Amino acid sequence: WATFAEDVDAILELKRRRNAVVLAHNYQTPEIFHGVADIVGDSLLLAREATKVDADVIVLAGVHFMAETAKLLNPAKTVLIPDLKAGCSLADSITAEDVRLMRARYPDAPVVAYVNTSTAVKAESDICCTSGNALKVVESLDAERVIMLPDEYLAQNIAKQSSKKIIAWKGHCEVHELFTADDVRQLRENYPDVTVLAHPECPPEVVAEADFAGSTAAMQSFVETKRPPRVVLLTECSMSDNIAARNPDVDFVRPCNLCPHMKRITLKNIRHALETNQHEVTINPAIAARARRSVERMLAI
Numbered sequence: 495w496a497t498f499a500e501d502v503d504a505i506l507e508l509k510r511r512r513n514a515v516v517l518a519h520n521y522q523t524p525e526i527f528h529g530v531a532d533i534v535g536d537s538l539l540l541a542r543e544a545t546k547v548d549a550d551v552i553v554l555a556g557v558h559f560m561a562e563t564a565k566l567l568n569p570a571k572t573v574l575i576p577d578l579k580a581g582c583s584l585a586d587s588i589t590a591e592d593v594r595l596m597r598a599r600y601p602d603a604p605v606v607a608y609v610n611t612s613t614a615v616k617a618e619s620d621i622c623c624t625s626g627n628a629l630k631v632v633e634s635l636d637a638e639r640v641i642m643l644p645d646e647y648l649a650q651n652i653a654k655q656s657s658k659k660i661i662a663w664k665g666h667c668e669v670h671e672l673f674t675a676d677d678v679r680q681l682r683e684n685y686p687d688v689t690v691l692a693h694p695e696c697p698p699e700v701v702a703e704a705d706f707a708g709s710t711a712a713m714q715s716f717v718e719t720k721r722p723p724r725v726v727l728l729t730e731c732s733m734s735d736n737i738a739a740r741n742p743d744v745d746f747v748r749p750c751n752l753c754p755h756m757k758r759i760t761l762k763n764i765r766h767a768l769e770t771n772q773h774e775v776t777i778n779p780a781i782a783a784r785a786r787r788s789v790e791r792m793l794a795i
């Protein structure tokens with residue numbers, strides 16, 4: 495039974511020995527986020543940083559699609575995901591065959607795939623997006639209507655800001671779909687001075703009640719630039735914990751929902767991944783080339 499501190503020390507030593515880096519999503523627990531991660535951020539930043547990594551091994555402290563994206567951008571490097579079951583309800587909501595059927599139904603509409611998808615779905619798409627660049631990506635396309643999948647709520651939230659007609663899929667994030675407009679009204683009643691920030695995977699009626707909607711990185715930047723005295727982040731629980739540590743003067747109200755997939759990643763299995771090389775992410779090269787094109791098109795915007 496190693497303590498947190500022993501696991502952190504062991505991981506730091508393994509990173510040196512193996513020339514490895516840990517890329518961690520903002521929803522990772524504080525001991526990972528502050529203790530062993532080399533790069534932390536939202537999905538867009540993790541994808542961008544993955545293109546610049548100068549290490550032999552990347553440990554992705556996040557969910558499987560993030561590790562696949564890192565592998566797509568670094569085919570020659572070893573990419574490890576500490577728990578293969580770290581999935582995502584959005585990625586699980588759609589298959590490559592579903593995308594082909596959507597294309598057949600709306601042949602004039604380009605397909606924008608959220609990065610929260612499998613490599614096979616990215617391969618069937620024209621371009622990827624994240625919550626941090628979705629509007630920009632949609633607006634960059636030379637088409638009147640655009641298929642945006644698989645997150646129905648993200649698509650609806652973007653449709654409100656876009657000049658395009660958006661055709662959505664019915665996928666939902668199991669964490670963000672739980673927030674309701676009533677939750678926001680209740681929060682405002684309990685904390686009249688609270689600033690409400692919502693992730694765009696929340697239902698549109700929740701976003702409509704919020705003061706601001708944006709990716710996890712955009713929420714962090716809002717807090718750090720506007721410095722509201724009291725804030726609530728309608729997103730995964732670790733997000734507030736991680737930013738609160740850096741912003742002691744801001745009061746974080748913390749109703750939140752846990753992502754069980756993100757929480758599968760622990761100090762113990764990060765250490766185990768570096769000790770045993772498990773689990774190495776591999777991607778069928780024929781699919782990889784087409785999926786990489788969609789991710790690279792996004793990164794070029």
Ligand code: 13P
Pocket residue numbers: 520535536537538557610624625626667695708709710711
């Ligand atoms: P961002 O960090 O890109 O906003 O994504 C949130 C998310 O749910 C990732 O799983």
Ligand code: SF4
Pocket residue numbers: 557581582583584585610667668669670695730753754755756
């Ligand atoms: Fe997927 Fe939602 Fe968990 Fe993010 S928070 S990994 S979108 S289930």
